[in-house]
Amino acid sequence: MKTLNELSNELKKNNIRLTHQRLKVLEYLSNSKNHPTVEQIYNALKKEVPSLSKTTIYNTLKYLAELSLIQVLAIDENEAHFDAATETHxxxxxxxxxxxxxxxxxxxxxxxxxxxxxxxxxxxxxxxxxxxxxxxx
Amino acid sequence: MKTLNELSNELKKNNIRLTHQRLKVLEYLSNSKNHPTVEQIYNALKKEVPSLSKTTIYNTLKYLAELSLIQVLAIDENEAHFDAATETHxxxxxxxxxxxxxxxxxxxxxxxxxxxxxxxxxxxxxxxxxxxxxxxx
DNA sequence: AACCCTAATTGTAATCATTCTTATTTTGTA
DNA sequence: TACAAAATAAGAATGATTACAATTAGGGTT
CATH class of the missing domain: 3.30.1490 (Dna Ligase; domain 1)
Structure with missing residues (x-):
């Protein structure tokens, strides 16, 4: 699992800004152990970031997945789950x-x-x- | 890969009727090598079985999957693919x-x-x- | 063969996660 | 501070899958 600093550097390297919203999504995902869905991330963060929209979460996760900084799990047939651990497991x-x-x-x-x-x-x-x-x- | 007869027996054993529509879906899936989607099965069979509805295909595939007679592949993010081979691969x-x-x-x-x-x-x-x-x- | 009962089929409508769109806001930089 | 580019937000659109209700077919019994 990468640190937030490492993640932040990876994003910068790829010209993706580490905005407040993205930082929060990254933080939440890095700290969670239970492979949350977009819905769960949204519900967990909306108290802290009331303006947050699901589109932003989808957007952030898409970038992270493209850079292989997170894993997208399709194990559940109707909702994607996300995992901050990138080592194969x-x-x-x-x-x-x-x-x-x-x-x-x-x-x-x-x-x-x-x-x-x-x-x-x-x-x-x-x-x-x-x-x-x-x-x- | 099981023969159609074996499949038919498995269905009977579980009180699932081998109807004309189900037979056609099974036949098509058994003969296909390319892990078709519901859409592809539907398009391939509707000439032969004009009344066929997608609901029936979904229904049939669900039963077959529950009995572990076929595999459901979630490798594609927006559409399920189906595989008649059940050995782990x-x-x-x-x-x-x-x-x-x-x-x-x-x-x-x-x-x-x-x-x-x-x-x-x-x-x-x-x-x-x-x-x-x-x-x- | 006709009847009955149950299960299967069909077509349409509903669902729901995800993506698209567009206007607004924020960010980094000069 | 001002500008240009990128990000955000909100809602609408998409599309695979499921739910539903009415009709049809199948298997067993007489």
Whole structure:
């Protein structure tokens, strides 16, 4: 996970201004552990930044994703989730409680040579099932 | 990949009728290699089954997915793709031409014990980047 | 074969996340 | 302070998917 300073520098390098709104979105995402949606970011920040619009959040997240500074998770079929951690890792979604868990995964050890001539920019691993908490109920 | 007969039996076992429309959707999906969307299935079948509605296709695919007889791919951000192959394998989407490639992957060799107490029902692996064909242009 | 009951199909309307548009505001710079 | 470029905000538009209600088809029984 990058620090806010590092993120800020990355943005500057790409001629993207670190505005007040963008800083708040970045801050919130960096501090959150639960892969928030746009809706959740919006609800969390609108007290602090009453003028904030969802368009700005979408906009900010789009830039960050294009620069690979955040990950967009499509594990949930009807809403995108966002993750400030950019190291390759897996995501497990519990079908019962909908919670998304992180887990480590070593992609290099299971790759085939089939993709030798492909340029790979992003690796996403999604598991679905039931989490221990829900299993024990 | 299962045969149509096997699929038909699986449906019967779960009290889901193999109607004319469902048979056609199954047939089309089983024979197609390119992970079609609902739109593509609809366009391909409406000549043969003029009364076919998209709702029926959505409906059929939902049942098949619930029974794990097909895979739903969320690799494309705005439209779901469907795959008749149910063995765990990876999908690579080219960001340039949007083509989706299959590739083999050995998930067991890269799993951690972190998920030992989780019930895992589905494993999805999505890679994104540029395919050789587009790279060579 | 006719009947019945249930499930499936169809077409349309509703939903809802995301994107587009445009006017206004803010930012960085001179 | 003033200017030009970029960002923001609000609402409208888009488009895939789902919900709904009326009609139709299927399977079992006599």
């Amino acid at each position: 897996g995501h497990f979604k519990c079908s019962t409680c909908d919670k998304i868990y992180d887990f480590d995964i070593d992609m290099d050890s299971c790759e085939t040579e089939e993709l030798d001539n492909f340029e790979i920019n992003e690796k996403l691993v999604y598991f679905k099932g039931i989490c221990p908490r829900c299993l024990s109920k | 990876g999908h690579f989407k080219c960001s340039t031409c949007d083509k989706i490639y299959d590739f083999d992957i050995d998930m067991d060799s890269c799993e951690t014990e972190e998920l030992d107490n989780f019930e895992i029902n589905e494993k999805l692996v999505y890679f994104k980047g540029i395919c050789p064909r587009c790279l060579s242009k």
